Amino acid sequence: MNNSRSKMQSKKRKQNIFLNASIAVVFLLIAGVSAFIFLGDNENQAAETEEKTIAEQVQENAGIQDESNGNENNDNENNELTASEIESDESESDEDTESENAAASEDKEEEEEAAKKKEDKKKKDEEKKESDSNEEMAGPEDGEWKPVGTKQTGEHVSSYEKGSVDWNEKLKAAAYATGLDMNSMTVWWVGNDGGPQNSVVEVSSPSGGAPEYRVHMEWVDKKGWKPVKVDEL
Structure with a gap:
């Protein structure tokens, strides 16, 4: 057990x-x-x-x-x-x-164009003025011009002294009769034309090589020199 x-x-x-x-x-x-x-x-x-x-x-x-x-x-x-x-x-x-x-x-x-226009206008005005002056001074046929006026007073004595008042008025009458510019025309001779109140002036254009016109004129009392005949030479 x-x-x-x-x-x-x-x-x-x-x-x-x-x-x-x-x-x-x-x-x-x-x-x-x-x-x-x-x-x-x-x-x-x-x-x-x-x-x-x-x-x-x-x-x-x-x-x-x-x-x-x-x-x-x-x-x-x-x-x-x-x-x-x-x-x-x-x-x-x-x-x-x-x-x-x-x-x-x-x-x-524009400035150049304006200046050109101004110059052209001035030139045209001068040409027109000269043309008008020439037309005014050209006068009619012989014996039909008018006296050019005078600044002289008293008894008139014809003067042939260059630059005198009477001398300048003779040239004014010659320019008037021929249509030339008094300031630019060539003056060849200024002399007596057969009496104390008669004168003759020979002138030409500035480019003329010889006298082109002989202007006969007479004195009108208190009215100045009057062209009476223009001979083309």
Whole structure:
């Protein structure tokens, strides 16, 4: 009976050892699995963290690059705008200069044209004045002229002194009868014509190389010298 009891105790002891060993194994397995899971999670987290850090770094680098590219593009755009503005300003300046030159040229042409018109008008007026004077001085046929007027008073004495009042009035009568300009005609001779109150004057145009006209005249008291005959020489 003791043997049987001893066997049973031995059997229980073995069962206890087996159970304890099994429990230990189970604990070890559980501990190993837990450790594996824990370590795996840490590694995954570390990997994820590392991946996240790398991704963030890549994004930051990409952002910096994009910002750099953006700044470069902005600089390029600004440079292009500045160049465009410079070209625009230069173009506007050239246009303004051309407009100013054109305006100055037009003003100069207008001034020249105005000066030319003024000169032409002055010339025409002078020609008309000379023509009117010639027509006035030409007079009618022989014996139909009028006295040219006089500044002399009192008893008349014919004078042949060059530059005297009577001399100048003789030339005025000669110009009146011939139609020449008194100030430009050439006077060849002034002399007596058969009496103290009769004179003769020989004149020509400025370009004449010899006397062209001989004008006979007589004195009319208080009215001056009157042409009576013109000989064309």
